[in-house]
Amino acid sequence: MPHDSASVFRIDRLAVPAAAMGPLLAQVERNQARLRAQPGCRQAHALVRPADAEGFNLMTVVEWADARAMAAAKAVMDALHTAEGFDPGTFRQRLGVRTDSAVYDPAVVSAP
Numbered sequence: 779m780p781h782d783s784a785s786v787f788r789i790d791r792l793a794v795p796a797a798a799m800g801p802l803l804a805q806v807e808r809n810q811a812r813l814r815a816q817p818g819c820r821q822a823h824a825l826v827r828p829a830d831a832e833g834f835n836l837m838t839v840v841e842w843a844d845a846r847a848m849a850a851a852k853a854v855m856d857a858l859h860t861a862e863g864f865d866p867g868t869f870r871q872r873l874g875v876r877t878d879s880a881v882y883d884p885a886v887v888s889a890p
Contacts, residue, residue, distance in 0.1 A: 785820065787882045792836040799826075799834055799874035804865070805869065806838060809855070813840055816854060817849020825883040 794802055802825070810822040820841040829835045842848035859866060870877055 785844050785884055786842050786848055787884075788840045788842065788848060788879060789882055790836075790838045791878045792870075793829065793833060793876040794836050795833045795874045798875055802870075802873055802875060806836070808838070810838070812855065812858065812881075813851060816847070816851040818843035819851065845881075855872070
């Protein structure tokens with residue numbers, strides 16, 4: 779159930795091979811710096827933990843003031859990537875990174 783807040787959260791969960799962690803983190807840091815500069819970005823975080831001897835689990839969380847701010851930022855990022863000749867999907871595929879992405883609304887938790 780959505781909360782009264784208009785905030786929306788974009789959460790990306792990534793399974794990252796150990797050898798891909800350096801290049802992927804560099805791109806995540808670059809993207810998050812750009813996202814933080816967009817109107818309506820409230821916060822952006824990248825979280826990591828070892829998955830096993832072969833890799834890591836990385837999660838990025840970006841809070842947006844509302845869905846319109848998130849959509850506007852996506853358009854900006856798409857245009858930047860196109861201008862740079864960068865395709866995020868191809869980049870992740872080349873590195874062997876598996877991704878699960880979704881948009882979440884805050885949940886209302888009722889007190890007992």
